[in-house]
Amino acid sequence: MIKQLKKRSEVKEEYKWKIEDLYENIQQWQKEADEILSMAEELKGYKGKLGESADTLYSYLSLRDKLNLFMERVYVYANQKFHEDTTNGIYQDLSDKAASIMAKVNSAISFATPEILEIPEQKIEAFYKEKTELLQYQRMIQEIMKDKPHTLSSEMEELLAQTAELADGPENAFSMFNNADIKFPVIENEDGKEIEITHGRYSKLMESGKRSVRKDAFEGMYSSYKKFKNTLASLYSTNVKKDIFYSRARNYPSSLECALDGSRIPVEVYYNLIDAVHENLPAMYKYMKLRKKALKVDELHMYDIYTPIVSDFKMEVAFEEAKQIVKEGLKPLGAEYLSILQEGFDSGWIDVYENEGKRSGAYSWGAYGTHPYVLLNFQNTLNNTFTLAHEMGHAIHSYYSDKTQPITYAGYRIFVAEVASTCNEALLMAHLIANAKDRKEKAYLINYHLEQFRSTLYRQTMFAEFEMLTHQMAEEGQALTAENLSAAYYDLNKKYYGDEVVIDEDIAMEWARIPHFYRSFYVYQYATGYSAAIALSKRILEKGELAVEEYIHNFLCGGSSKDPIDLLKGAGVDMSSKEPVKQALMVFADLVDQLEGLID
Template sequence: MANVAKLPKRNEVEQKYKWAIEDIYKTDEDWQNDYNFLSEEMKKLSSYKGKLGESADTLVTFLKFTDELSKKAEKIIIYANQKSHEDTTNSTYQNLVSKASTLSVAFSSQFSFVEPELLSIPEEQLEELMKSKNGIEVYDKYLHDILRKKEHILSPEMEELLADVGEMAETPDNIFSMFNNADIKFPEIEDEDGNKVEITHGRYSNLMQSKNRRVRKETFEGIYSSYGKYKNTLAATYHANVKKEAFFAKARKYPSSLEMRLSEGNIPKTVYTNLIEAVHDNMSLMYRYVALRKKLLKLDELHMYDLYTPIVADVDMKINYEEAKQMVLDGLKPLGERYQGILREGYDNGWIDVYENEGKRSGAYSWGPYGTHPYVLLNYQDDLNNVFTLAHEMGHAIHSYSSDETQPYINAEYLIFVAEVASTCNEALLMQHLLSKTEDKYQKAYLINYFLEQFKSTLFRQTMFAEFEMITHNMVAEGEALTADSLCEVYHKLNELYFGKDIVIDKDIDMEWSRIPHFYTPFYVYQYATGYSAAIALSTKILEEGQSAVDAYMGFLQGGSSKDPIDLLKGAGVDMATKEPINDALKVMSKLLDEMEELLA
């Protein structure tokens, strides 16, 4: 019998492939010391109740104090979570996560009086306080954002109550995360070489790109049949999360949970609806791609499990991690030596946790506390997709590094609307680099196919996810229950709309909604699509205009949240309040389809 490929335990992974978590806290004892310190210090916040409007000095002293406490809380939360993500089955760090979450809620509760009290100060008086030259100017945007949200901030008692239910409100996300990362198990299948391998989150993408259709089909069915066994539990968990959003939207007097989420970045609702409308208007491009894929794979029937295997069967791009680092470095040369210097620093100084191990959190992300450095979690597999994941997550990391280096704490954390621009701009530049250096017809076709896949998965598929969220949140707002059957029905119809008639919409795909972690951060995923559109525009400017575009882009990366995200992007040369960036991106897709058809069809 063939050996089953098992994941290594955490202590079996080489140190050079692990992140330097000790740069946050050297030991758990250091973490506990800060935890104890913050538990006591945050009690002093209440001594400022009723005094914030007394003078500019009192206000700025308080704001600086809360900044210092917030930095400490951020370190406590991030360390606990990242240690848990190294091995989600480790009960020690599950406990730290729970303690950090409880402390965070308590901190929010202690802080809950601030916005209502600031809003109780007559606006003219607050504006006068903000004219002081005692350092309060650092908080200008923060204070004006509070004034902007005035009608949605409640009484001190209500704000304290909402803060107190914060921990309970995290329950659906916590349940899903624990289920998805620690509890669910997938079957073993035989890979292309006849070896038994266990399907995992980290291996799923690689297996779905297999040249062997049996491997793809068994992987696809293995994943979704596993989720299907728990469909009612997963539907109830998702329903609870949507209802939680509806509760907070109603409490805060927003017309909908969508508008509540968009208000965080002062994003007009039309940005969301424009995206869906622009994609609907260009759905023929996806149908054209699906038809081309079916033709090039020479299949009588194209199935959902045929969507990820490379069209160019003769090109085998196995890329180890060291090769991937160099490819990303080369691809990002147009961003200049300063950017590349930061990238090298990340490579060499423990920013990245590279390989999958038993219990490790699935997927990839960038996170890190202000005053340390960013961290990147990967589950690296030796393929092109993971090279782009490295470029993507380092885009986030360098955005954070640049913002933290330039902005004071209050303005350093950029909003997610702009976060996906930095990451996908890296991907677009890397792709253009790879396309420019290859002369081989089939390798070029392979890369074009990968680029087209990015349009499919990032622009079309994320918009489909966004539409799913809009539909399901509207269903709850209208009093409908979200059951496994109703969610599967909505999801099936969306797949029919987005992929067209040249593909079989397999019944298994109806369960895909149940495995998308981002649905537990509602109305997040649309920003992948808007970010991708902006990134195509910005990468084109960088390649065509050179240093002036690079300078504008670096200014954007250093902007943090010092301006609204729409204005930050305008400063870099892209207006996301219009459909233009989306339509321009889709024109690039059309040209790629032309080129692919010319090369191979």
């Protein structure tokens, strides 16, 4: 009998997030959505007046803060309801309405940045003295001034703002395809029972100790995407062309520089990451050779690189147990942090289990003024226990920054977005390895840690290199066909995994299933964030309370009140150098050596 997913209505309330903490019902949502459109019209009335006086500028900015507060709530609620069940037409419509409202709002306020840029700096300085309340916006205004070479006229900014819904087209189409439309085959699991492959089950199937299950899941997944390769290539190509359009419209030399400038990250950081990983590929090749030996296979295939190589050790973790393990692992962060973690567990922050139509993957999200939310598709694996620690790291980062910063600076830049989450994972892993019951468990956990390095530092860097290459191809006028994309992706797998692995043809289609490729030049930050997190976790474990104090108050509470590089420096990690990446890769190499000594 095929195991079917539960419908949303069949999931117990205790395992659903309390979305009603945002709005009790759609009627409340609609009321606030209408208010947003009224506020947007009121803000449009300031056009041509922002430089008139300090009072006018302050009045505009404070009203815009209020609109942003409402807009966050409206947009998050609509999309989280949609993510609960992407097949539900009511919530599809709600999500579309929220996107439309946001586009209208962005169009209505698009005049502001060019207009602020036209105010002479001496006049703005005089405004600060005349109305000291304006000083809360000083950093924001300084950031606008830095963007002067990339800011267009008021009319052109409004025109670009009106393209927002079109620009979201490729990502939205991919999301609908990936979450609602694509179906995967039924295979036999380890027990010989028929089971349908789903996004949520795939990783667990790939960890199976039975090789035929891994092979069937791998081939079933990628054969399903291959059937739609030309459609998916067209979507991805259109998304890349969108990036190029905006980068050229805003006078950037490349789409990469355009994307990184949003967080004030020099492109050298991106290139340095790829170079550092290339220099340390021999450690990955050594790990693959060790994996081949441990699995006792003549050929190591791509479907063999996820299964634990300590084959007779099982670590299944139910959700309630996972919460306790995460709490123990995060004890070094102190009582205050743990109390916030417990609040999240007890107060409906988390949507736990997969259901029919639910968005795949995991994330943390939320709106200023309300608690964060975490979406999971929890399976009883150690991997999902780490996902819980990871997403709660995001959530508590947001909790601290929202509590400490005004809405203007509460949202942190994407460059640091993965640091707190990955620091949680590193602390949890240190706890588990230190408390391993025997040699076998220690080997299992070290292997798991190596897999975190492989999947986060090496693999995400490979993704980042793929994005860089494909954008460069398009910028040079080369077509991004399914064949070109697959060939580029296949070659990268050969480079990153080496001669010890048979690079199966099916892996060439993996690019087609990565949602983050529709948030261009995002994934490299998993790798840089992982490197920073390794450094921070090491510092917390070695220096204790002082390091925790600096981490929480200089970093987690910082929001975007400083540039990302400066926030991390305040916590004791300098990401403007290659050192954190090098140190992380040295840890990886050392773990490979340790595992070699534990494997018979």
